Amino acid sequence: MKLDIQGHSGCDICIVTxxxxxxxxxxxxxxxxxxxxxxxxxxxxxxxxxxYQHIRVPKIFEVVQSPTDATIKMEYIYSKxxxxxxxxxxxxxxxxxxxxxxxxxxxxxxxxxxxxxxANILTDKMADVARKVANNIHLKDDAEAxxxxxxxxxxxxxxxxxxxxxxxxxxxxxxxxxLFNGNNYYLIDFLDSFIESPLLDIVKIRQDTAYMWSTLMxxxxxxxxxxxxxxxxxxxxxxxxxxxxxEWYRRYYMPLQLMxxxxxxxxxHDEKVIAxxxxxxxxxxxxxxxxxx
Amino acid sequence: xxxxxxPIAANNAEYAHKMPQPFRCDDEGTMLCVKAITGLPKDxxxxxxxxxxxEHDERFMLSEMFSMQFRxxxxxxxxxxxxxxxxGSQTETVARAIELNGxxxxxxxxxxxxxxxxDEILPQNGVAIxxxxxxxxxxxxxxxxxAVDDMYYVTNIIEKRVVSHFFSAGGYCFEDxxxxxxxxxxxxxYSPLYLSHVIYLMLLDKKIFRPIQIDDYQDWTLTV
Numbered sequence: 001m002k003l004d005i006q007g008h009s010g011c012d013i014c015i016v017t018x019x020x021x022x023x024x025x026x027x028x029x030x031x032x033x034x035x036x037x038x039x040x041x042x043x044x045x046x047x048x049x050x051x052y053q054h055i056r057v058p059k060i061f062e063v064v065q066s067p068t069d070a071t072i073k074m075e076y077i078y079s080k081x082x083x084x085x086x087x088x089x090x091x092x093x094x095x096x097x098x099x100x101x102x103x104x105x106x107x108x109x110x111x112x113x114x115x116x117x118x119a120n121i122l123t124d125k126m127a128d129v130a131r132k133v134a135n136n137i138h139l140k141d142d143a144e145a146x147x148x149x150x151x152x153x154x155x156x157x158x159x160x161x162x163x164x165x166x167x168x169x170x171x172x173x174x175x176x177x178x179l180f181n182g183n184n185y186y187l188i189d190f191l192d193s194f195i196e197s198p199l200l201d202i203v204k205i206r207q208d209t210a211y212m213w214s215t216l217m218x219x220x221x222x223x224x225x226x227x228x229x230x231x232x233x234x235x236x237x238x239x240x241x242x243x244x245x246x247e248w249y250r251r252y253y254m255p256l257q258l259m260x261x262x263x264x265x266x267x268x269h270d271e272k273v274i275a276x277x278x279x280x281x282x283x284x285x286x287x288x289x290x291x292x293x
Numbered sequence: 294x295x296x297x298x299x300p301i302a303a304n305n306a307e308y309a310h311k312m313p314q315p316f317r318c319d320d321e322g323t324m325l326c327v328k329a330i331t332g333l334p335k336d337x338x339x340x341x342x343x344x345x346x347x348e349h350d351e352r353f354m355l356s357e358m359f360s361m362q363f364r365x366x367x368x369x370x371x372x373x374x375x376x377x378x379x380x381g382s383q384t385e386t387v388a389r390a391i392e393l394n395g396x397x398x399x400x401x402x403x404x405x406x407x408x409x410x411x412d413e414i415l416p417q418n419g420v421a422i423x424x425x426x427x428x429x430x431x432x433x434x435x436x437x438x439x440a441v442d443d444m445y446y447v448t449n450i451i452e453k454r455v456v457s458h459f460f461s462a463g464g465y466c467f468e469d470x471x472x473x474x475x476x477x478x479x480x481x482x483y484s485p486l487y488l489s490h491v492i493y494l495m496l497l498d499k500k501i502f503r504p505i506q507i508d509d510y511q512d513w514t515l516t517v
Binding site for chain 2: 087088089090091092094223224225226228229230233
């Protein structure tokens with residue numbers, strides 16, 4: 001059997017057989033990345049202590065760390081990626097997945113506390129994005145990108161302090177960080193988030209369900225229509241559910257989704273991806289402008 | 294009672310000099326697209342619409358051919374709907390036929406390039422299925438597959454990916470023509486769009502589809 005494994009973080013990932021079992025070793029030899037990888041491991045260890053219905057977290061067996069290198073040794077999960085899963089999932093499996101996502105985020109919300117996120121968290125992050133876009137050789141002479149950043153800065157300035165649950169989140173809850181094994185969904189690649197809020201996990205999952213981000217990174221042939229149908233279904237179910245429940249979701253989802261895409265844009269280097277990001281951001285600004293009026 | 298629609302409005306570069314296969318005749322002089330519906334129960338069918346392109350009609354004299362076929366087979370309730378422009382998909386062809394003819398109620402859509410026999414079609418959402426193992430020759434890449442659960446509900450339908458030993462045999466029943474058009478409207482900007490996509494979206498929206506059991510399946514794309 002061919003084992004297909006791929007990462008996007010820049011870490012080395014290999015499959016190792018130990019005691020007749022497959023393990024994953026995720027390593028970095030970049031001293032600057034060591035603390036980040038260790039934080040990821042700690043976040044994953046903490047998440048694996050909680051019992052979630054249908055949601056699983058691969059076990060971490062060991063974290064080996066030195067000033068210049070780090071390796072996480074974790075459980076190998078036999079699984080499908082999101083495209084393979086969606087290409088064969090019946091309607092009941094999609095229903096389970098929607099239920100599992102809602103359940104997982106509700107647990108995160110329950111484990112968090114309502115806090116005030118000061119306005120400057122967002123405006124400082126926006127200033128950082130503006131600096132990075134101005135210094136990005138693929139964007140610094142792009143008048144459209146610069147204008148989108150200027151308009152986005154105006155949006156972020158107007159948001160103010162945000163009341164939202166803070167405490168727990170995955171940090172990068174996209175489809176590409178979910179491994180699908182029957183009706184169990186394994187979460188990988190936990191990340192620190194600039195606001196540790198479950199709202200940021202809704203933003204990340206909707207980065208895929210509303211904007212099909214992860215399919216941009218998928219290079220094998222697949223049924224795009226079927227994937228769009230499924231993504232739309234999951235997206236409307238999530239949006240309807242959280243819109244009906246939480247004022248903080250209704251108020252802050254859209255500005256934070258805009259910030260999410262700006263943070264992807266700031267590192268943009270591929271012409272097609274930059275064009276896609278500018279389209280998305282422009283559309284988000286139009287929605288925000290419409291809701292303001 | 295239901296309306297039967299046979300969409301044959303696909304265009305293809307080779308049709309510039311070659312008659313599309315469903316318009317050709319078998320050894321007994323029956324057009325294949327007409328033969329395609331002869332295994333269906335006549336007593337539940339109110340009207341039959343063969344949907345064709347004007348370009349094909351003019352090039353191959355199809356209206357005249359159909360007129361003779363309707364007389365030969367005593368199809369007094371059969372009509373030909375001629376579309377001026379090619380459609381982007383079989384789904385669009387059906388939606389256009391529904392709109393042009395003001396069709397309401399239950400519609401049964403039958404592919405023109407295959408035959409099957411069934412004694413009963415209930416006026417409910419359904420997909421005709423046939424087991425792969427009953428075919429002497431199979432081209433699995435050109436079929437869609439249908440998963441059916443133990444309670445006899447359709448749970449999944451997928452293009453060109455073998456998830457079940459049942460494949461879609463080219464017969465689809467929709468209990469409400471207007472509802473079909475509403476789903477088409479939601480998906481019309483996607484390409485390539487198949488009827489299986491419409492059915493899958495309806496399944497996700499908790500619409501119930503039942504499998505329709507058929508016999509004597511013949512796939513003319515392989516044998517003619």
